[in-house]
Structure formats: structure tokens, C-alpha cells
Amino acid sequence: MTPGPDSERLLDQILAMWDRSAATDGAAPAPLPSEPAVAAAVGASRNSVREAMIRLEERGYVHRSQGARTVLNHRLKGLGRRVDQQVDHAQAIAAAGHTPSVEILSAGSVQVDDDEDRFDDLPAGSPAFRTAKLWRADGVPYVHAEDLIPVRDADRVADVDPQDPVFDLAEHLNGVAVAWESVWFDPVLITGDLAERFEVGAPQAGLQLTYCGFGPLDDVAYWSREVQLAPVGRLRSALVRRVRRG
Known part of the structure; x- marks a missing residue:
């Protein structure tokens, strides 16, 4: 099933957290906080955030590994x-x-x-x-x-x-x-x-x-x-x- 507008909006909200971090610090965005913290920051449920992170990983935006923080694929900026x-x-x-x-x-x-x-x-x-x-x-x-x-x-x-x-x-x-x-x-x-x-x-x-x-x-x-x-x-x-x- 194709993700609906609300799902896509949530993905944009999560990615914007990195953009704001980079704009504030003038450096590469830091890893995302925990899923509960992300959910609180964007006003979404933990289940919605978990599904969004799966979609972001499928699209190549983030890398997740067991026991480690979720990190952004920094090469996407200016990729084409x-x-x-x-x-x-x-x-x-x-x-x-x-x-x-x-x-x-x-x-x-x-x-x-x-x-x-x-x-x-x-x-x-x-x-x-x-x-x-x-x-x-x-x-x-x-x-x-x-x-x-x-x-x-x-x-x-x-x-x-x-x-x-x-x-x-x-x-x-x-x-x-x-x-x-x-x-x-x-x-x-x-x-x-x-x-x-x-x-x-x-x-x-x-x-x-x-x-x-x-x-x-x-x-x-x-x-x-x-x-x-x-x-x-x-x-x-x-x-x-x-x-x-x-």
C-alpha cells in the first residue's frame, strides 16, 4: 500500500530534526534521539515513529543497527x-x-x-x-x-x-x-x-x-x-x- 499524506508528513518532520540540528550547530546533524523522544518531539505515537523509521531506512535515509543509535546518511545532501x-x-x-x-x-x-x-x-x-x-x-x-x-x-x-x-x-x-x-x-x-x-x-x-x-x-x-x-x-x-x- 502506498503511504498516505500523513505518513509522508511524519517522515518529513523526522528528517527536519536533522536539518534544524545542522543549521543550529553548523555541523553534521547528530544521531536521532530514542524513538520515544522523537515521538514526543513530533507529536506522534511510538508505533507511528517506528513505522516511519522503517520507511526511512528502506529509502536510504538512515542506518539502524542493534544496540546503536540511528544515524543519517549524510551523503544524501546534494546527491542529485x-x-x-x-x-x-x-x-x-x-x-x-x-x-x-x-x-x-x-x-x-x-x-x-x-x-x-x-x-x-x-x-x-x-x-x-x-x-x-x-x-x-x-x-x-x-x-x-x-x-x-x-x-x-x-x-x-x-x-x-x-x-x-x-x-x-x-x-x-x-x-x-x-x-x-x-x-x-x-x-x-x-x-x-x-x-x-x-x-x-x-x-x-x-x-x-x-x-x-x-x-x-x-x-x-x-x-x-x-x-x-x-x-x-x-x-x-x-x-x-x-x-x-x-
């Missing part, structure tokens, strides 16, 4: 855009300290065909809403994104704003509240029309991400394909993995 966590590009670009903007290159209803350039597995002939967008960070092209969203009610297409995040478009057009994504990574060479959109004169190396968002009942919410230029700083794509030994 986490590809193991999906957020809208506007939010990710802004969080990295840049001004986001998006250009809608195309948007409209289609029927899925057998084009050899397909990146989805929807049945041929399926009605869908397709968008192509170019995201910029401080005016510099950063991501070319294509979204293909199955449509259950064609009448609802007239009400959509293609600038909305793909998860919101999907929930509006097919009723699927996305819970997970499967993601595939491929290196690509950016040439031709795509190079023109990225405003690069010579072929450039890029990263292609193809992903499928689906709901708790395995219903497809959307298929997407993105091509990213190699950015710097906190816009670099990063993955946090837990290490298991033995």
Missing part, C-alpha cells in the same frame, strides 16, 4: 535527483536550486499503433492521450519527456491540462492511482530532431529512461520515455541502494 523516487520534474528542478519551465511540444488523443518506435506494451488500437514535453532548468533544455496514458473515458480528455504531472493526468483519464513504477535505463546518442530540441550542435551522450506506472491492482496508469542530457550538480540522476551482506 533520485531515480528510485519519482517526483514531478518541476519539483525536482526547483529542489536542485534551478528555475523550472516546461514547453508542451504536442498533446492530444491517439490510438496506439504498431510503430516500431513504441516504448509501451499497450494493446494496438487502445485509446490514449500522448504528450511530448521539453523541460528546462534555468532556461537550459534538460529533459525531453513523452507520456502515453491509457484513456477510459474519452470525454475526460477535454478537461486535462497537459502541463499537469503524468500521475495526475493518469488518475484523471483512467482512474489509476499509481503506486509503483518499473524503470529501464539505456544510454543513447542525441542526434537529429532531438538534438535540435536540446539546442546542441553535435551528437551528445544522453540517458534514456523508460518507465511504466501502475496501480495496486496492476492496472497500467501510464508509459513514459525520457531522454536526459548529462546534467551537473544536484540534477544528476542518482540511485541509493542498501548494502546487504551475508
Whole structure:
């Protein structure tokens, strides 16, 4: 089950305790206090805090060990855009300290065909809403994104704003509240029309991400394909993995 807004808010509250510590002392945040102390500080039950700590460990924010204090993964600060966590590009670009903007290159209803350039597995002939967008960070092209969203009610297409995040478009057009994504990574060479959109004169190396968002009942919410230029700083794509030994 996808965590609700209250669960996510509790995670943010706990992480903010480290941020306040660092801002006050000018040094790396200290380990968290005990779970009862954390619960008292954020006004939550001990069970809620215990569940939150499990989620934070799963996401790579903290490390817990038997008989030792819980410590923060200090490398997360400035790590980059986490590809193991999906957020809208506007939010990710802004969080990295840049001004986001998006250009809608195309948007409209289609029927899925057998084009050899397909990146989805929807049945041929399926009605869908397709968008192509170019995201910029401080005016510099950063991501070319294509979204293909199955449509259950064609009448609802007239009400959509293609600038909305793909998860919101999907929930509006097919009723699927996305819970997970499967993601595939491929290196690509950016040439031709795509190079023109990225405003690069010579072929450039890029990263292609193809992903499928689906709901708790395995219903497809959307298929997407993105091509990213190699950015710097906190816009670099990063993955946090837990290490298991033995």
C-alpha cells in the first residue's frame, strides 16, 4: 500500500530534526534521539515513529543497527535527483536550486499503433492521450519527456491540462492511482530532431529512461520515455541502494 499524506508528513518532520540540528550547530546533524523522544518531539505515537523509521531506512535515509543509535546518511545532501523516487520534474528542478519551465511540444488523443518506435506494451488500437514535453532548468533544455496514458473515458480528455504531472493526468483519464513504477535505463546518442530540441550542435551522450506506472491492482496508469542530457550538480540522476551482506 502506498503511504498516505500523513505518513509522508511524519517522515518529513523526522528528517527536519536533522536539518534544524545542522543549521543550529553548523555541523553534521547528530544521531536521532530514542524513538520515544522523537515521538514526543513530533507529536506522534511510538508505533507511528517506528513505522516511519522503517520507511526511512528502506529509502536510504538512515542506518539502524542493534544496540546503536540511528544515524543519517549524510551523503544524501546534494546527491542529485533520485531515480528510485519519482517526483514531478518541476519539483525536482526547483529542489536542485534551478528555475523550472516546461514547453508542451504536442498533446492530444491517439490510438496506439504498431510503430516500431513504441516504448509501451499497450494493446494496438487502445485509446490514449500522448504528450511530448521539453523541460528546462534555468532556461537550459534538460529533459525531453513523452507520456502515453491509457484513456477510459474519452470525454475526460477535454478537461486535462497537459502541463499537469503524468500521475495526475493518469488518475484523471483512467482512474489509476499509481503506486509503483518499473524503470529501464539505456544510454543513447542525441542526434537529429532531438538534438535540435536540446539546442546542441553535435551528437551528445544522453540517458534514456523508460518507465511504466501502475496501480495496486496492476492496472497500467501510464508509459513514459525520457531522454536526459548529462546534467551537473544536484540534477544528476542518482540511485541509493542498501548494502546487504551475508
